[in-house]
Amino acid sequence: MADIITAVAPVNIAVIKYWGKRDEELILPLNDSLSATLDTNIMYAKTSVCARPDFATDEIWLNGKKESFESERLKNCLISIKKKAAAEKSVNNDFLSWKIRVCSENNFPTAAGLASSAAGYACLVTALAKLYKVNSDVSAIARLGSGSACRSIYGGFVQWCAGVDPQGVDSFATQIVDSSHWPEMRVLILVVADHKKKTSSTDGMKISVQTSELLKHRVQHIVPKRIDEIIDAIYDKNFSKFAEITMKDSNQFHAVCMDSYPPFSYLTDVSHTIIQLIHSYNKACGEVKVAYTFDAGPNACLYMLQSEVFVVISLLKHIFPSSNPEFVTGLTFIPEVPLSTEILQAIDIEPQATDLIKYVIHTKIGDGPSILSDGLHLLNEKGEPINIH
Amino acid sequence: MADIITAVAPVNIAVIKYWGKRDEELILPLNDSLSATLDTNIMYAKTSVCARPDFATDEIWLNGKKESFESERLKNCLISIKKKAAAEKSVNNDFLSWKIRVCSENNFPTAAGLASSAAGYACLVTALAKLYKVNSDVSAIARLGSGSACRSIYGGFVQWCAGVDPQGVDSFATQIVDSSHWPEMRVLILVVADHKKKTSSTDGMKISVQTSELLKHRVQHIVPKRIDEIIDAIYDKNFSKFAEITMKDSNQFHAVCMDSYPPFSYLTDVSHTIIQLIHSYNKACGEVKVAYTFDAGPNACLYMLQSEVFVVISLLKHIFPSSNPEFVTGLTFIPEVPLSTEILQAIDIEPQATDLIKYVIHTKIGDGPSILSDGLHLLNEKGEPINIH
Structure with missing residues (x-):
């Protein structure tokens, strides 16, 4: 089961709001925003990923339901992490060519309108980064999934710098203070x-x-x-x-x-x-x-x-x-x-x-995403989703 | 009864909104506004006024209830009309020194929040102007009662020019088109x-x-x-x-x-x-x-x-x-x-x-205020209010 990676990631709540994109595809915002990251002990997204040579296609399950992998945002995240891994030569090319399975869930109702996509994409990108052994900042990749997801990559108070680059290379999140700064x-x-x-x-x-x-x-x-x-x-x-x-x-x-x-x-x-x-x-x-x-x-x-x-x-x-x-x-x-x-x-x-x-x-206020070491994955040893409704 | 003057005046509904004063006392707005004047056959304020030498004090009744005359806005309107009459020498000084009685009502519920003060002050100022034989524009005086009242002084579509003068001499209403321009x-x-x-x-x-x-x-x-x-x-x-x-x-x-x-x-x-x-x-x-x-x-x-x-x-x-x-x-x-x-x-x-x-x-869309000639006043021949609740 060593090839199954499971991450949890937090919800974040903006205090300076992100509203308006200057680039729809790259999800580049018009202005900086700033948020607090919330404790993953209370609310979290959890995502398991694995890549195997015998998987025929990329597949994804969200909150117990099979979803299409044909979402541009989802594919952009996967392609970008793989590109980064290739550039960093962190895994071999065979591994990069294998199809993946993703199973994700939130411990809070999506319908509650609590920025579930931010936690979800931060979690996916964290799990993929671990899978492909990418070590550098992945907040700009989480941003491709859902703009505010980039802020869920760090704990404490986090700023998303809008940046000025048309390709968005300077549009990523940075931590202002960690979760211990203002414990009250x-x-x-x-x-x-x-x-x-x-x-x-x-x-x-x-x-x-x-x-x-x-x-x-x-x-x-x-x-x-x-x-x-x-x-x-x-x-x-x-x-x-x-x-x-x-x-x-x-x-x-x-x-x-x-x-x-x-x-x-x-x-x-x-x-x-x-x-x-x-x-x-x-x-x-x-x-x-x-x-x-x-x-x-x-x-x-x-x-x-x-x-x-x-x-x-x-x-x-x-x-x-x-x-x-x-x-x-x-x-x-x-x-x-x-x-x-x-x-x-x-x-x-x-x-x-x-x-x-x-x-x-x-x-x-809590910390950023983490990789679970408890083995409580959302995919079983065959790479099949657990808890499907 | 010739000395009792009764006017009706319309409600107006702004299409470019008045919001914000540059002078609280003179009721000078930050920006121009523009409204349509509504038909007084459907909604109106009606006001009777009279001045007599035997009245001891200025008195006012609004919608069947005695109110204090000590409102700054009310007093400003009365003083301004009298000043204009004195400047125009339209009535003699004795008449100007007499105390007045005012009785006013709306034919629509005040609580409905339908700009009743605009119609009310436009009506008061129209009746007072007739009483004191003032012939020039009185929209700037209606403005002293309630900013948007100045727009109820004309029919059709009406612009309230914010003006630039600190004393507000250029802050008055002008008619853009009369009520016949857009009859549909x-x-x-x-x-x-x-x-x-x-x-x-x-x-x-x-x-x-x-x-x-x-x-x-x-x-x-x-x-x-x-x-x-x-x-x-x-x-x-x-x-x-x-x-x-x-x-x-x-x-x-x-x-x-x-x-x-x-x-x-x-x-x-x-x-x-x-x-x-x-x-x-x-x-x-x-x-x-x-x-x-x-x-x-x-x-x-x-x-x-x-x-x-x-x-x-x-x-x-x-x-x-x-x-x-x-x-x-x-x-x-x-x-x-x-x-x-x-x-x-x-x-x-x-x-x-x-x-x-x-x-x-x-x-x-309707016309501006008018003086009633039907003798249906809100004050009786003794100058006392009719229909007091």
Whole structure:
């Protein structure tokens, strides 16, 4: 079984958003973005790969379902890793000619809209790099699968530099600080019930690039300054500065969606209530204690320090009553200072209908992808997928 | 009763939005705006005023309720009209020193969020101008009551020129075309059920001016071009061009709200469904047939030509089922080409829950304020308000 390689890779949540490509095929972004990598003990993609001379074709299974290998993005990743291996002469040409099998799954629902493709491609590229013994940076290859996947190649806080090269040789991810830099940072992911038909982020970006005047302004004049400022805030562990930039950048991304033509909105009434709640809570605290950020969907991702987790969860349970006995999953937390009636009064938002938030994932900043040595592969010794539905 | 003056004035709906003041007191805007004036036969504010030597103080009743006259905006309007009358020597000084009574009402619910203050101040200023025999333009005085009120001083399509003078002498409204220019134009106002706590437009503008980078960009680089383009579209009666600019400008205004800090959103899930519906309908028609625009609330205002009214109302009834037997009020309309199943299939939006739209007002472009000669005043011969609740 030594020829089966299995990797796990993390989800990342951007605080400076990636929105808009300058090259659709090479997935080159218009602007730098910056994210936190989340702990793979809570959420991960897991991928097993193997190459054998007797495989007739490349095959892939995703979340228990056979999928076509004819995706351009998937093929680009495989070709690029093989090219790199050939250039580095890390494996022999016979091995490079063998067909491969890939089996991948996430431990969180894909439908939750939690950037599963970023974790998935980071994991695939990590496993392939190990298979073909590629040692150099593979974030630019993960980028070919899904832009933001390049940021899941590193732990801690990670910047994706847009670069200027037309071929994208300078468009890769770099680590700003590792996961040990700001150990108190916690993340709550609020999975919001949603029935809306959504514009895919690929389609949404195209529409914004073609039609939004505000996106041009954002890319040229706003993001560069914000990247510098948030890196300083991270270095200095200045939470309120970090939080303010994070919220403003999320808001501006959603403003750009609205300024696109036709416009689209990923935020629902529930998302907007969460936004109001966080601003009201911060105001009641007299200090910015919590930040929200939203990607291409209604789910909120809240950043806060460990000391706030208990009171914020109490607040969420109060304002968004739930019938789910496992409303909060993930890391355990210690009940600390309870929610005060003063804060609740100052917030002045009425409890909402039941189950508008389906569940909450409690997690923290974590490390980049890793190769599993426990032998718990997703392919059996014959190279066949395990756990097929 | 000759000394009681009664005016009616119209609502106006902006197609290029006013958002942001450069002077809070003088209500001077950051950018030009442009609106259509709606028919006073359907929606109006009505105001009676009189001045008598025996009145002890200035008094005002709004929608059947006594209100304080101590509003700066109200006092500014009265003082400015009196100054103009004194400068023009249109009445004698005795008359100018008499206290006044004002009684005003709207024939549509204020709570519907339909720019009632614009119609109200346009009406007040028109009645006062008649009372004090002021003949020159009073739109700059209406502006002191509520910025967009200046646009309700004229009929048809009206531009509010921002001007550059610090005292605002060049910040007034001018008529682009009168109500007869584009007689086929129709307006549907969709009153959306709403329970959200709202940021007032005065507060919202302040937050946007202080915090939104995108607003600066909009004011400097986008609005001037759009004003020129939409005036051309109106002159040429080019509906699809008019509609596209109208929708884009509404979207950009709401994008600016989202880009403000803290952000606020006037649009609800229902508003967003209406936006999707109009874009889908236009796409299904292969031509831009309907435009939406939204002010500081969730209600949609749809512009279309008369020939579209029947099918659009049918579509609204299908997608937004209503238990209201008087779902559509206002102008009557003739059932024409029915809604085709092809269009419904192409639209691909499921019927929504019942009563998300409370009712629809069907109206058209109309004239500016007028003085009533029918003697149906809101003050009786003693100068006391009639119909006090």
